[in-house]
Amino acid sequence: MARPDEERPVPAPALRVVELSSGVAAKVCGRLLAGLGHDVILCEPPGGDALRTRGPLDEHGVGFAFSSLGADKRSVVVDLDAADGRTALHHLLDRADLLLTDLGPTRARAAGLTAPEIRRAWPELVAVSITAAGLDDPRSDHPADSLLAECLGGLASMIGEPDRAPLSLGGEQAAHAAAFAGLLGGMLALRRRAHGGQGDVVDVALCDVAAYIDWKSDVETAVAGTAPTRTGATAGQWRIVRAADGWVGVIFHPDQWDLLIGLVSEPSPPPVPLPGPERGWPVIERWAARLPKRTVYERAQALGLAVGFCADLGDLLRDPQYRARDFFRGARQDGRTAALVGPPARAEGLPWRSGPPPVLGDGDPAWEHSDRGARSMSRNGSGAPLAGVTVLDLGTITAGAATGRLLADYGATVIKVESAGHPDPFRQWPVAGQAPGANGHDVSPMFESNNAGKLGVVLELKTDAGREALHRLAARADVVIENFTVGVTKRLGADFETLRAVNPRLVYLSLSSQGQDGPEAGHRSYGSTLDLLSGLASVTGYPHGGPMWSSGEVNYPDQAASLFGAALVAYCLDRGVRGVHLDVSQRELISWTLADRIAGYAATGALPVPTGNRRPGSTPHDVYPCSGKGQWVAVACHSQAERDALAALVAPDELAGRSEEWWWEHEAHVDDLIGMWTRARSRAECVQALTEAGVANAPVLPAAERGREPRFRERRVFLGDGDSRRKGFPFTMRGHAPPDPAPSPALGQDQEAVLADLSLTGGAEPPR
Template sequence: MAGPLRVVELAAGVAGQACGRLFAGLGHHVVKCEPPEGDPLRGREPVNREGLGYTFAALNASKRSRRLDLATEAGRARLHRLLAGADLLITDLGPDAAEAAGISVARLRAERPGLAATWLTPFGLDDPRSGSHRDSLLAESYGGLAWMIGEPDRAPLSLGGEQTAYAAAFVGFFGAMLALRRRAGRGTGDVVDVALCDVAAYIDWKSDVSHAHDGRVPTRTGASRGPWRILPAADGWVGVVFQPEQWHAVVGLVGDPALDDPVLRDEAGRTAHPDRWWPVLARWAVALPKREIYRRAQQRGLPFGYSADMADLYTDPQYRARGFLGGPDGTVPTVGPIAQAAGLHWHTGAPPALGGDDPEPVWPGAAAGHAGPEGGPDGAPLAGVVVLDLGTITAGAATGRLLADYGATVIKVEAPDRPDAFRLWPSSGPGTEEPSPLFESNNAGKLAVTLDLKSEAGRAEMARLVGGADVLVENFTVGVTERLGIDHATLREINPKLISVSLSSQGQSGPEAHGRSYGSTLDLLSGLASVTGYPGGGPIWSSADVNYPDQLVSLFAAGLVVHCLWLGPRGEQLDVSQRELVSWTLADRIAEYAETGRVPAPEGNRRAGSTPHDIYRCVDADHWVAIACHRDTERAALADLIGAAEWAEKPDGWWREHQDEVDQVIANWTKVRSRAECVRALTGAGVPCAPVYSAADRARQPRFRERRVVLDGVPKRKGFPMRLLGYRPPAPLPAPDLGRDNAALLGARSAGARHGEGCNAH
């Protein structure tokens, strides 16, 4: 593995600090630049026994701290001395603040051409609104993700924690690795522009595609309606998740004769008569413990999940067996690693003391020296990289799409008789047989072959492809690759440098490694659903229409691939547990439980450190506006605007103690105004806010097309989660038909070629 990178982190928000934490966790030198009084998250409640905010402690492990007063000339000069020896800058400064600090994009590119930089801001580098606070609620509202979370007759919800900030951190990590790889080939760095609201919109790409496909405006389905639901169990909650062809397994699991009703034997009948079977499942589930339901369902191959809270995660045998939660019992655990490989070591050191590396820190070790990409200096970052994509549906297939977007040659490998299920995913109602428009978004820009890996000829062709590949991506259930003879140990004998990326539900090892899941299952098992929901209510998942865990996994996996291609390790199997990755975003909640015994519960849209922080109804039907105040000046401005001037001088603590009263007064003000009026008045007063957009609203906003978050056309496709200022990826070619490139890519012995499949190679 090449020497560690030198990273300067100048970020006050969760996204920037989480991005820096990824680099620190992977063993790189990260110097955290803080104002003289310290990072705002250091003391944000809740705090641990040492007086550090749990969020700060989770995000800043294994970093070094340096105090810098950017308001002074001396502080700015010290920053530039740090940058002179750095490979990468991670920052969330808005354009005005960056200009004042002397690190505007134009100045960095002119004065430090060898430096790569990742910017994580609310609206992007070219938007003056990016000087506002970096808040996931506002990003998820403007980006449209919040519209999809929650019950249809209640307010939209932000996902528990700071999920869009974490997703943006993963995008920033991926972008940074692309920029650094380009630097090695070109001799100059690149700038990565990540807008949190764009990331939220990118995660909700299914809504864009569905709206363009049939005019329907997707909306939140909650946990109590639709084909998948969350039901009360004897000691918590369980998610009922299954595909139509698995109905017979559900009937056998429950064992109630009422489910043998002939009307229920096909999906159309179940959709038309939910009252005939959901009450039966509800009566069955409430009599059993949630883990027992999960165990029985998994034994039958059903991807059910139970809602794990922080107490469940802390004692989870799967997590303990894999070392995801480290440390002796009874102590605050270390959370991670988020990927396992023989040559990959995750660092979980303590967070730094404020200014612990003052005076001037010296970068340790030799400068990072790395081989450049095989492509030309102006080529795509991943030019020359060959990826075998065995991924299906989203987690694996979306990883391949991201790698293809930035120049890799991605070959989608499918079985001729069992192709990617997303090709015929029901997107227009039960019984639809049309090719799904959703398949297009995850598979555009790829080549495609079919191989029967159960045959000798198919395995021989696979071996030939592996011999010329750099990366293989798969998200099969654990055990499938061994049965097909394409496990990493076998493939490494063919190609010792092959990177195998295994994106399984719970990882390749542990007592629950063979479990089956979808994104909704992982919403529950990861703990995310347990902290998403309305106060006093049950868990809420991101739903099958979003499947947030799948999106998060693909963003991280793409970044990890580029990291290993360029910095190492090569020839390893990268074991990524989808469940663990989502739980990692809740590390602060897990630590809080471990130290205090308090089990976090859903709080709606309220968040510690920000009051008010919620979504409020406007006068028009199902129109909403989000407000998130973090500073006294913002609260004072809001108080004056809504006719509560007597609150303007109240301290932050008063606002927290009177949240119900505050929310009611705000709701009375918003409900008699249109969404546009609310946003205009709040913005004019300097109150952080955002409209809550649907997919239809988003389609009317030119920024998402201009920044290529979505790509227009027939069919409409998801675009790109970020911008590289030095490289504009071309619009990808359409997703391939099944086996389209068999004749071009496979030998004469290929089963597909013998049977004439896919002979229309381009």
């Protein structure tokens, strides 16, 4: 364990990053590194990156997506189809620390950038590949499209109304989540290299990340034998209802039902007896419809209810919490559009740049040959990336606990700290209506997935002895994770300032709902609350319809926050950033994924609304029904060649020879034609025909079918079978395969071993 009297590490020099990207995911990963102050060189083809001119465009003719994702990078022109272009790229890689790439297998072979070639030619280079389906999968020759990933990975089967088409989350969520996973993998590989190892190739597939995010469906299907389905926004335990000026999500714990009914019955006394959900929902709907959405939100939050209002992007720009935290930055720099959103995390000593995108070809890096940073040979580089790192995990339920699980997966010693009287609520979380014990499990399988591989101790932090034990553990730890409501850690003596006093080198990660400060910092949330408050729900949904959330079955913001939180911790450990409080607002993180839409709205005043599965840059881009109940296939054409191939397949008489402009102008008609073709065929027939024609597509796989797909088992996206099913890993590394984690700890099971060297027992008794 780290000791507080050890010499404070000096932050490592800036990384030299080469970005070879055509899609969104690798660009997001590069944007994160550029924002953190690293030298990111974007390699663009002659004529520039396609996103430069993909609408909507700013007044200078630059796409908002490119402005947002290209901020603070430099640009060089590299023609991979020419020998001198490939030579120029290889010259850059000779001097780089990190390569970010989204080349599919065919292009990678042509460029000499397959995984074996990278490891042979640049043995100390760390390469992060972020593709549609993996480095070696032919599906990755198509662009890494979030809709296709969320369909193949099964996430889309959980989003939307049960009697309507599956939905992709608004924006490019699979791409952003994959970028967070890529950042985590890259930092882990750099850390292994720094401790005596070589470089590595990190292989991130968008569809694997989408499946990883939907891990709860895997567990429920395998353990309970029931296949969860999308619940939509108008049925189920939680619902989105109309307010006087928009929408609110009514979100509550089951034991809060009477409290909720009491709230909506004011100023009149609640009916006696209080109505249950069948009679209570009309009461709630009538009450909410009379009030502004923010009023509903504020009254409910005052009672501790995790209700949220649906913030559109205009609401975000006016939001008092975002204003207090200076989330939005200046809109103009040097006469060009700059990234409007601030950092996805805040920390003193962790800088963030918000500058303009590069001019094409403006970056000619005079990089001298580099030893790629100082390397310590004191450790075995073939070991786990986080070997020797100790983490105190105060996290609960998903966001915090899942972050600890990721760090444990890659070698950290993670000590889960709980109270005997108030353990992690996920220990007893029911699965498909079954409480733990009903199926032979002592704890919920949900708890098992987020806490496998950890050690377990009980500390009663409301006692002096319990706090003293925590402080003595913190003095020997490297990392602390917590996702309590703001203010709780201070009352328990577990806040950053208190623990930094005993260990100035701590990396302290807070994954809170809305950040550590601001007028709404203490508000409560679940993932569905944050779907709404972040603006994500306002751009997710069917055309001309209301907002849609990821639902309590998925809680997408929690999953994204755990990937990002683990990546940020790994970044600090690798780069020598210590004594830092990482303040991650889950709400701001999800808003950050909508940066291009926020910039577009700020510049044009055009408010983004739900567009179903349609997205800029690709048409057609949607899911279509196949023969057989509940069978769907997704199609996403990013080029005219794909549209021509699709035309020849589904309706040559009407679609052959049509221009790209015609396809855009007649999207509804094209969708009808494709739907007629898909309805006449099984999903398997559709997938085979589309694939053979060279059209990017994916089946929509619910969890039960995803569990039978060999790729997800082979790539260890989930682990085990039946009652032993739990989530696996979001990516693969060519140089390191994490072992299957040990079972999650019983409450306090490692008490004696963990506390042995502290000579402490008071306040730290295991439960009876």
